[in-house]
Every structure is written in structure tokens, then in C-alpha cells.
Amino acid sequence: MKNKIFLLFLILAVGFASCERKIDEFKANANGVNFSQFVSVGNSLTAGYADGALYTSGQENSIPNILAGQFKYVGGGKFTQPLIPTEDGVGFQPIPGGLYFFTKHVLKSVPDLNCDGTPVGTNSTKPAFLIDNPNQITLQQQLFAPSAVAGPYNNIGVPGATVQTLFYNRYGDPTLDGHPFNPYFARFATSPSTTMIQDAMIQQPTFFYLWIGNNDVLTSALSGTDALVTPVDTFAKYYNLAVGALLHSGKSPKGVLANIPDITSIPYFTTISQKLPYDNVILSETQAQGLNLLYASFGHPNWGWKAGRNPFVILTNTGEWKKMELGDQFLLTLPTDSIKCKGMGVANPITYQANPIPAQFVLEKSELSNLHAKVASFNAIIAQAAQQNNLALVDMNTYLVSFQSGMVFDGIKFNTSFVTGGLFSTDGIHLTPRGCAIAANHFIEAINAKYGCSIPQADITQKKGLIFP
Amino acid sequence: MNYFVNCAIINQKSFNMRKITILLLLLITAAMTTIAGGYQVGLHSQRNIGMGLIGTSLSYDASALFYNPGGASFVDSKFSFSGGMSFIMARGTFQANDVAYQANLKHELNTPFYFYAAFKPTKNLSIGIAVNTPYGNKLAWKDDAGESWKGRFIIKDISFKAITYQPTISYKFKDIVGIGVGLVFATGTVDLNKSIPLDGANGEGSLNIKGSTSSFGFNAGVMVHPENGWSLGLDYRSKIEMKVKGADATFTVPPSLGTNFPNNKVDVMLPLPANLDFGVSYEFGKNKQWMIGINLCYVFWSTYDSLVFDFQTKTAAIGRSATPTLYVDQMIERIGAQYKINKTITVRVGGYYDPSPVPSGYLNPQTPSLTEIGLTCGLSVYPFKGFSIDANFLYLMGAQRDETYIPDNFAGTYRTGFSIPGIGLTYNF
Numbered sequence: 070m071k072n073k074i075f076l077l078f079l080i081l082a083v084g085f086a087s088c089e090r091k092i093d094e095f096k097a098n099a100n101g102v103n104f105s106q107f108v109s110v111g112n113s114l115t116a117g118y119a120d121g122a123l124y125t126s127g128q129e130n131s132i133p134n135i136l137a138g139q140f141k142y143v144g145g146g147k148f149t150q151p152l153i154p155t156e157d158g159v160g161f162q163p164i165p166g167g168l169y170f171f172t173k174h175v176l177k178s179v180p181d182l183n184c185d186g187t188p189v190g191t192n193s194t195k196p197a198f199l200i201d202n203p204n205q206i207t208l209q210q211q212l213f214a215p216s217a218v219a220g221p222y223n224n225i226g227v228p229g230a231t232v233q234t235l236f237y238n239r240y241g242d243p244t245l246d247g248h249p250f251n252p253y254f255a256r257f258a259t260s261p262s263t264t265m266i267q268d269a270m271i272q273q274p275t276f277f278y279l280w281i282g283n284n285d286v287l288t289s290a291l292s293g294t295d296a297l298v299t300p301v302d303t304f305a306k307y308y309n310l311a312v313g314a315l316l317h318s319g320k321s322p323k324g325v326l327a328n329i330p331d332i333t334s335i336p337y338f339t340t341i342s343q344k345l346p347y348d349n350v351i352l353s354e355t356q357a358q359g360l361n362l363l364y365a366s367f368g369h370p371n372w373g374w375k376a377g378r379n380p381f382v383i384l385t386n387t388g389e390w391k392k393m394e395l396g397d398q399f400l401l402t403l404p405t406d407s408i409k410c411k412g413m414g415v416a417n418p419i420t421y422q423a424n425p426i427p428a429q430f431v432l433e434k435s436e437l438s439n440l441h442a443k444v445a446s447f448n449a450i451i452a453q454a455a456q457q458n459n460l461a462l463v464d465m466n467t468y469l470v471s472f473q474s475g476m477v478f479d480g481i482k483f484n485t486s487f488v489t490g491g492l493f494s495t496d497g498i499h500l501t502p503r504g505c506a507i508a509a510n511h512f513i514e515a516i517n518a519k520y521g522c523s524i525p526q527a528d529i530t531q532k533k534g535l536i537f538p
Numbered sequence: 539m540n541y542f543v544n545c546a547i548i549n550q551k552s553f554n555m556r557k558i559t560i561l562l563l564l565l566i567t568a569a570m571t572t573i574a575g576g577y578q579v580g581l582h583s584q585r586n587i588g589m590g591l592i593g594t595s596l597s598y599d600a601s602a603l604f605y606n607p608g609g610a611s612f613v614d615s616k617f618s619f620s621g622g623m624s625f626i627m628a629r630g631t632f633q634a635n636d637v638a639y640q641a642n643l644k645h646e647l648n649t650p651f652y653f654y655a656a657f658k659p660t661k662n663l664s665i666g667i668a669v670n671t672p673y674g675n676k677l678a679w680k681d682d683a684g685e686s687w688k689g690r691f692i693i694k695d696i697s698f699k700a701i702t703y704q705p706t707i708s709y710k711f712k713d714i715v716g717i718g719v720g721l722v723f724a725t726g727t728v729d730l731n732k733s734i735p736l737d738g739a740n741g742e743g744s745l746n747i748k749g750s751t752s753s754f755g756f757n758a759g760v761m762v763h764p765e766n767g768w769s770l771g772l773d774y775r776s777k778i779e780m781k782v783k784g785a786d787a788t789f790t791v792p793p794s795l796g797t798n799f800p801n802n803k804v805d806v807m808l809p810l811p812a813n814l815d816f817g818v819s820y821e822f823g824k825n826k827q828w829m830i831g832i833n834l835c836y837v838f839w840s841t842y843d844s845l846v847f848d849f850q851t852k853t854a855a856i857g858r859s860a861t862p863t864l865y866v867d868q869m870i871e872r873i874g875a876q877y878k879i880n881k882t883i884t885v886r887v888g889g890y891y892d893p894s895p896v897p898s899g900y901l902n903p904q905t906p907s908l909t910e911i912g913l914t915c916g917l918s919v920y921p922f923k924g925f926s927i928d929a930n931f932l933y934l935m936g937a938q939r940d941e942t943y944i945p946d947n948f949a950g951t952y953r954t955g956f957s958i959p960g961i962g963l964t965y966n967f
Contacts, residue, residue: 090629090955092938095638142638178794194794480691480946481735491735510636525638530688533737537792 097142098523102323102516104140107148108223108274109133110235110265110315112284113499114508115226116253117150120196121496122158122173123212123228123253130502133224133278135509135527140276143524150224151257155211157199161252167245168252170208172199174495176488178538184410194488194538196495213243213256220259221268227254231284231299232307235266266311270318277315278512280327280463282308282447286440287332287498293400293429294386295436298443305450312454325516326455327463328448333398333437334473336487337497341399345408348393350379350415363416367423381414382425385433390425396434401487401497403430461519463512478507479530491534502532576839576865576895576907577675577698578811581624581650581932584962588916588930589874590888592833594817595771597716597761599964600654603668603706606759606773606817607718610656610664610708615924615966618666621653622928622962628677628954630906632689635940635949639688641681643954644695648676652962656706664708668720672775673700673810675905690733692946693904694744700726700780700810704757715762722755726780728806734799738792747804747847749785753778755810767826771817777841778810787849798855805848811865812838825878833872839865839895861945865895874914881923886916886930894939901941906952908936916960924966932958 109115109132116123117131128134128150137148153159158173174196181189216222227234229251234240239248241258255261259268269277285304289297315324332338352360357374364372369390380393393414403426407413414426432440448466455462472492475484483504484490487497492504500508510526517524583601586593593605597612600620630643656666678695681687687694701724708718727750734743759773785806789799819831842865848858874888894901894909901907916930936954943949 090631090936090953092631092633092640092951092953094633094640095636097638176794192794477945477947479688479948526636528634528637528639528688530691530735531683531686534735535737537736537738538794 095142095525096523097525099143100521100523102143102520102522103275103320104143104145106223106272106275106320107133107137107140107145107278108269108272108276108315109136109226109278109280110269110311111226111278111280112230113226113228114283115224115278115280116228117224117226117505118228119494119496119499119501120158120173120175121494121499122160122171123153124156124158124173125152125154126156126502127158127173128152128224130505130532131224131226132280132500132505132509132512133226135506136278136512137223139509139513139524139527143522148223149218149220151216151218151220151222153211153256154214157203159208159212161208161212168209170203170205170212172203172208175199176495176535176537196488212252216257220257221272222257223272225265225269227251227265229253229284229288230265230281231288232281232304232311233285233299235281235311236264236307238262238264240264266314270314273319274315274322274324275320277318277322277324278327279311279315279324280465281311282329282451283332285447286329286443290332290338290432290436290440291400293431293436295432295439295443296386298440301443301446301450304447308447308450309454312458312460316458323460323520325461325463325512325519326451327465327512328451329444330465330469331441331444333432333440334469334485335498336485336490336493337401338398338432339485340401340487340497341403341405342397345399345403345405346378347395347397348378348380350381352376352379360416363421364423369423382423383414383431383433384425384428386428393426393431394434396437398432398437400430400432461515463515465508465511468511481530481534483507488535495535501534503529503534506532576811576837576842577673577905578813578837579650579671579674580870580892581626581958581960582652582670582672583620583654584622584624584916584928584930584960585876585886585918585964586874587624587932587958587960588886588888588914588928589831589876590833590872590890590914591912591932592817592819592831592872592874592888594759594773594815594833594835595761595769595819595831596817597769599966600656600666600668601652602761603654603656603666603704603708603718603720604652604670604672604757606761606771606815607706607708607720607757608716608759608761608773609769609771610666610706610718611658611662611710611716612713612761612763613656613658613664613966616658618656618964618966619654620962620964621651622960623649623651624932624958624960625649627957629956630677630936630952630954632679632903632906633951634688635942635951637688639681641679641687641689644678644680646676646678648674650674662710664706664718666706666708668704668706669701671699671701673726674698677906679903689903689948691735692732692902692943692948694731694733696728696730696904698726698728698730698808700724700778702755702778706757710761713763715760717760718758720757722757722776722778723752724755724778724780724810725752726750726782726808728782728785728808734789734791736791736795738795740792743789743791743795743799745790746788747785747806748788749782749804749806751780751782753780767821769817769819769821769831771815773813773815773817775813775815777812777838780808780810782806782808784850795855798853800851800853802856803850805846805850807846807848809841811841814838827878828875830875831873833870835870835872837868837870837895840867841865842895862900864897864900866897868893868895882920884918884920884926886914886918888914890914899942899944901939901952902943902946902948903952906936906954908939908952908954910934910936910954918964926964928962928964930960932956932960934958
């Protein structure tokens with residue numbers, strides 16, 4: 070009797086102990102949408118460009134590549150990317166007669182210096198080039214190195230692309246004869262004469278992604294002006310051409326469009342002004358009088374320097390001198406050392422030269438409002454294209470705004486601050502891997518909502534943020 | 539499992555007191571831990587566990603010191619000792635919302651224990667001491683990827699243990715009313731690990747908090763035996779404010795962020811909630827072979843409205859953080875019965891319903907306390923008069939619950955289950 074009861078206990082205990090408490094796994098469902106051939110078209114945000122350069126792991130963490138990984142749950146196929154064979158990164162800027170190449174930025178702990186170059190004794194963590202004077206030949210070779218996988222590639226993300234450049238013949242032809250050409254496309258274009266949109270169409274996507282238009286505003290804003298923005302009717306024409314081309318590429322694809330974030334809320338345009346007020350020139354009565362005399366000698370009598378706070382002096386895009394106003398924003402490129410040590414925005418304390426801030430470092434309030442208006446117009450065109458063609462629409466504009474006051478996912482806090490915000494990489498424009506995963510999840514939400522699918526989201530905790538020294 | 543096998547072997551042989559002493563010592567020196575709603579643990583007497591964890595109206599042995607000090611004076615032997623331990627095998631699964639991701643509770647054995655000693659210098663007076671583990675929380679999460687479980691920025695693992703020492707005095711009037719009160723001295727330790735979402739060359743940041751504290755409370759009860767076979771009990775155990783002052787906080791972060799996260803002392807405040815228990819039981823049948831009882835246990839969980847960490851060295855990154863928890867008061871309903879088959883064997887059965895004190899929006903992986911249903915069975919074997927080996931088995935099922943933890947935006951479905959065998963000894967003489 071006793072032994073039997075003990076035996077019963079033993080069986081009960083073993084039985085229940087081995088009984089796991091299961092929960093049903095996530096049930097993925099394509100709801101009839103064919104994700105087998107996924108093609109993405111876009112700019113640097115699509116290419117996986119980050120930290121001011123293109124590098125392997127940045128591309129591996131590109132938004133389309135994360136999406137493709139999640140599409141595998143709903144019948145997604147192979148997704149190829151033109152991976153650049155370096156983790157150091159390759160970026161470039163045009164210089165007379167060619168291109169100057171640089172590596173990606175990383176956060177470095179650097180000593181703070183006084184104006185005379187002596188160390189203050191403290192350190193600051195700042196983005197800096199990974200390699201200061203990189204070998205130009207090496208970087209050029211890396212940029213144009215033939216990829217191990219033959220194209221065309223599923224990810225046609227080209228840093229710098231705009232709606233118009235999608236249709237540029239020879240956009241990938243590196244022959245230097247003055248035609249518009251983009252080395253980032255040249256490195257994987259199927260032929261020198263092809264266009265980005267052709268390289269997408271020949272793959273006959275069953276599902277496409279188009280996130281284009283940011284550079285139609287951003288390129289202008291990065292130069293501190295609103296003058297270079299694509300005209301609205303041009304944008305509408307080429308945007309609708311691109312959507313139509315993808316829709317009629319052969320397989321009657323479904324697709325997702327994303328709109329243009331409010332570029333002026335990204336760290337590149339907000340960081341400096343958060344720390345440096347427009348009127349941070351603090352003068353004594355004597356200094357103010359001296360400056361008024363100095364400015365008069367430069368042809369600006371009655372400038373109105375006064376004791377106390379004064380606005381910086383900036384150059385407008387037409388070369389006029391102007392007092393900075395509340396709402397004008399500094400760009401991340403502003404040489405803050407020159408502000409601090411060379412009197413930029415006031416007058417050089419050593420040479421006694423008046424020293425206004427060059428136009429490319431400031432976006433004036435009026436320029437900002439024009440850029441805002443352009444973004445709104447472009448986004449209306451994008452929304453209309455999505456609606457008319459029954460495509461999913463990702464509202465990145467609204468989504469980015471919601472991060473300004475901060476968001477939290479899985480206990481990780483994010484906002485739009487530079488370096489500390491977790492969302493933006495060291496270039497202040499492009500996203501961290503974790504930021505890319507958040508963006509990819511927003512795409513998935515839009516696709517699920519539009520097509521009634523159940524595509525699982527990416528686990529953002531498996532992606533990294535900025536790497537601190 | 540081994541304990542059962544050992545127990546069976548021991549049972550077949552005749553007992554000697556040396557073995558018992560060794561076993562008791564083993565039980566008491568072993569570590570403790572948890573389960574039940576919130577971070578309260580209900581495993582305080584193998585006999586009572588066997589019948590749905592009722593006990594407020596019972597006075598069979600020294601465990602009354604804890605369940606209801608008013609009942610200790612009704613224990614009808616001059617000496618009563620009871621000690622035991624439970625073996626919690628927790629199973630838990632987390633399925634993230636919208637993500638194809640699951641994680642599990644690590645299969646760790648938790649072993650809450652108790653020891654009670656009561657002595658009656660006179661017929662109506664009892665004095666005694668209760669040592670047990672009424673509060674605790676110990677768990678660790680893992681997924682297939684190992685170290686990178688999705689909720690690690692909220693909690694990786696936590697071990698919170700409280701041991702209470704309760705000297706108690708109990709007096710009864712005319713075999714009808716017993717009153718008793720105990721002073722509760724509680725010691726607590728906390729040791730928790732979480733990750734910090736700051737990446738460096740050596741991977742992610744982390745935080746360990748480790749500290750200990752002690753505090754006081756009280757336990758007072760009254761028991762009434764109005765007529766033959768009936769027993770009523772009311773017991774109040776006060777809240778115990780556990781303030782861990784100056785726990786060690788050890789940060790591991792990338793070197794450039796070291797000044798923002800200095801190794802540090804931190805004050806952690808965690809209240810152990812008050813309990814008001816009411817019980818009624820009735821003995822009947824030949825030689826009072828049968829007993830059936832119910833308990834209603836009201837837990838004042840609402841005292842736990844936030845989890846506060848107050849770092850003594852404050853920087854831009856760390857300071858005083860109060861995470862809302864917003865627990866709500868809950869009533870646990872218990873029912874149980876016992877049947878004395880003969881002089882040697884008594885069997886027990888019971889069950890209870892323990893609603894989760896965690897409000898919607900605040901269920902988190904640190905204390906994934908679900909509404910639980912417990913089913914119990916148990917038995918006592920008496921090798922000789924007054925001495926029993928008490929064993930039981932408790933199976934606790936947590937109701938599946940889908941929640942977003944609002945403060946950290948951590949969403950998913952939790953499901954837990956606990957298999958809890960237990961073994962103990964009671965000696966009345």
C-alpha cells in the first residue's frame with residue numbers, strides 16, 4: 070500500500086515535471102501574396118549605407134535584407150545584395166578631376182583641446198574617420214571590386230539616387246565624359262548603359278519595395294539650401310513612372326512604397342542647434358562697440374552689436390550678411406572649433422576680420438519651411454500612387470516624428486538624438502542596424518495591414534546599436 | 539526525484555533519530571525560493587500543501603506558529619517540531635507578440651523550506667519559533683541563442699530570497715479561543731542581472747545588483763473552536779518593508795561610458811505585502827477521520843506600486859528610477875480535505891485559485907505572475923506515534939496571458955507551470 074502510493078507520487082511528479090508549458094508559435098501567413106521574388110529599389114537607406122560609408126555588415130543590416138529574412142516565413146526566396154568587400158567602408162566626395170575616398174566613421178574617444186591646441190585634460194566621444202588618411206587606391210578597388218555573386222541583385226539600393234536618376238541611362242557607366250554617373254551603381258549595374266529601374270524590372274519581382282525621394286530634398290538640404298530640390302511636377306512624373314514600371318515588369322507584383330521622412334528632424338540638422346543657440350554671441354559693452362566699428366569698416370555700419378546676447382552672422386546663399394534668427398538651424402558639418410576659436414559668426418579675434426558663417430552650414434528658417442512643404446508635396450504624390458495602385462504605404466514621415474519624443478522597444482530607449490539616440494548611425498542621417506530593424510518592422514506592419522498577411526517582425530534586440538569605444 | 543526514492547528506502551527501514559537530525563539540518567541549510575502569485579510563496583507545511591495550502595484554522599502541529607499563532611496553543615502535545623522542503627520545478631514559456639520568437643524559463647530547482655518548533659510549558663500556553671520562506675522570486679530566462687534572450691534589457695535573471703524568523707507566543711482560553719502573536723524578523727537578499735543596450739568592442743553592457751537587508755513585521759492570529767469538530771481561524775501577517783540599502787551595483791559598459799555608469803551603491807525598495815487569512819474547517823466521521831476546510835487569503839498587493847532603484851552616485855545616465863508595478867489586492871481561495879485511512883496513513887487532497895496581482899499592462903518577465911490554479915495531493919506516514927513523514931505533490935498551472943509591459947514596451951504571451959513535490963517531517967510528543 071505505502072509503496073504503491075509512493076510510486077503514484079513518483080509517476081505524478083515525473084509526469085508533470087516533464088510537461089512543458091507550450092505556447093503556439095507565431096503563425097506566419099502570406100495570405101496569397103507571392104514573396105518569392107523580392108526586389109527593392111531605393112537610395113542609401115535601402116542600400117544599407119551607414120556611418121558615412123558603404124560596408125559589408127551595414128549592407129547585411131539593410132532594411133530590405135532584414136525584410137527578406139522575415140519574408141522567408143511567408144515563402145520569400147533568395148535575396149542578393151552587391152556586398153562591398155570591406156568592413157572599413159567606402160565613401161567618397163567629388164574633387165576636381167575625380168573622387169576623394171574615405172572610410173566609415175566610428176565613435177572615438179578623443180582629447181578635448183584648447184584653442185591653442187593644448188589638451189584640456191578631458192575626453193569626448195565623437196564620430197571620426199576609422200582611418201584618417203586611407204589609401205585611395207585600396208578604397209577605389211574595394212568600391213569597384215567585382216562581386217562574388219553575379220547580378221542582377223535583388224537590392225537595387227544606390228546611395229545618392231533620386232527619382233530622376235532611376236531613369237538615367239549610363240548612371241552606372243564610370244566613363245568620365247561628363248555624364249551623370251554614380252560609382253555605387255557602377256559597381257553592380259548589369260551593363261554600363263542600364264538604368265536602375267531596368268535592373269529592377271528584368272528581375273520580374275513578385276513583390277517590390279520602392280523607397281525613393283529622400284535625396285530629392287536631402288541633397289539640397291545637405292548643402293544648406295532649398296534651391297536644389299526636385300520640382301514637384303518632375304517628382305510626380307518620375308515617381309509614377311517608376312511605380313508603373315515595377316507594376317508592369319511581368320509578374321503583376323504587389324509592393325510597398327515608403328514616404329519621405331521629415332529630413333529636418335534627423336540629427337544632421339538638429340544636433341548642433343540644440344547645444345548652440347542662434348544668439349550665443351555674448352558681449353560686453355566695450356566688445357560690442359568695437360565690433361560695431363569693425364563691421365562698419367567692412368561696409369556694414371549700424372550692425373547693432375550690443376552688450377549681452379547677439380545673434381551669429383551668417384552668409385545667405387546669395388552672399389548677403391544676415392543676423393541669424395531663431396529657427397535657423399546649424400548643420401552637423403558646422404566647424405564648431407572655428408566658432409569657438411576663430412570667431413566664426415562674429416570676427417576673428419587675431420586677424421580682426423569679420424567672419425560670417427558660410428551658407429552651407431546653416432539652413433535658414435525660410436529654407437526649412439520650403440523643404441517641409443516640398444516633403445509634404447512629395448509625400449502626397451507617394452500616398453496617391455500607393456492608393457491608386459493598391460500598394461502598401463509606409464508612413465516613415467510620421468513614424469520618425471514619433472521618435473522625437475522618444476520610443477521604447479523591449480526595454481531599449483530610442484530617440485532622434487545624435488549618438489545617444491540609438492537610431493541614427495555616426496553620420497547623423499542613416500540608421501544603425503537596430504534602427505534598420507525598427508524601420509523594417511514598420512514596413513512589415515504596413516504590408517501586413519494592407520495585404521492581410523502575418524509576417525513576423527524582426528527581433529530588434531538581436532541587432533546592434535552604435536559601437537562605443 | 540531522488541528524495542522520493544530515498545524517502546521510500548528510509549521508510550522501509552526503521553527510523554533512527556540521527557538520520558532525522560541530519561535530514562532536518564540538510565533541509566534548513568539548503569537555499570530557498572519561490573512561487574505563487576507575485577513573489578509570495580505559499581509552501582510552509584507539507585501537510586497543509588497536500589490539502590490546497592489551507593492552514594489558518596488548523597492546529598495539528600507547530601506549523602500553526604506561522605499559519606495562525608492563535609492555533610499554536612491548541613496543538614495537543616508538549617513538543618511539536620516540523621520541518622520540510624519543497625522542490626519547485628518551474629516551466630515557463632514566452633512567445634513574443636508579432637515576432638517568431640520563444641524563450642523559456644531555465645530549468646532550475648528552487649527549494650523553499652520551513653522549520654517550526656513549539657513548546658507548551660503549560661496546558662494553555664505555547665511558545666515557539668517559525669523559520670520559513672514566505673517571499674521570494676527566482677528565475678532566469680533563456681532562448682535557443684543562449685545569452686541574448688529578448689527581454690534581457692528588463693531582466694536576465696533574478697534571485698530574491700527572504701527568510702523570516704518568528705518567535706511566537708500563543709495562549710488559549712478554555713479550549714475555545716486561542717490567540718497568538720509573533721514578532722517577525724526577516725532577512726532578504728537580492729541578486730539580479732540585466733543587460734544594458736550599449737554596445738562596445740566587448741559586446742553589450744550589463745548590470746549586476748547584489749545586496750541584503752533585514753526588517754521586522756508581526757504575525758497575529760486568533761483561533762476559535764466553537765463546538766466539537768469546528769474550527770475558525772483569522773490571521774494577519776503584517777507588511778514587511780524590505781529596503782536594501784547600499785546594494786552593490788556593478789556596471790559593465792564600454793570604457794568611454796564609464797563615467798556615466800560608475801560602479802555604485804543602490805537602494806532597492808521592495809515591500810513584502812500583508813496577508814489577512816480566514817479559515818474554517820470541520821472534522822467529522824469515526825474518530826474524526828475526515829477533515830475538510832477552506833481558506834480565504836487576502837493579499838494586500840497594492841502596497842507594491844513601484845519598484846524603486848535609487849543609485850547613490852547619480853549621473854546623467856543613472857539616478858533614481860521608479861518603475862510602476864501597480865499591483866492590485868487579491869483574494870486566494872483554497873479548499874482541502876484529509877482522510878486518516880488508519881493509524882499509519884493519512885491522505886490529503888486540495889486545490890486553490892490564486893489570481894494574478896499584476897494589472898493589465900504591467901506583466902513583465904521579472905515576475906511573470908499569472909493567475910494560477912493549484913491542485914494538490916499528499917500523505918503522511920506514521921512509522922510510530924506522533925512522528926510522521928509528510929509528502930505531497932502540488933501542480934500549479936498558470937493561465938496563459940498575453941500582455942504588453944508598458945514601461946518597456948515588451949509584448950508577448952506567458953505560460954507557466956510548476957511541479958512541486960515536497961517532503962517533510964513532523965514530530966509531536
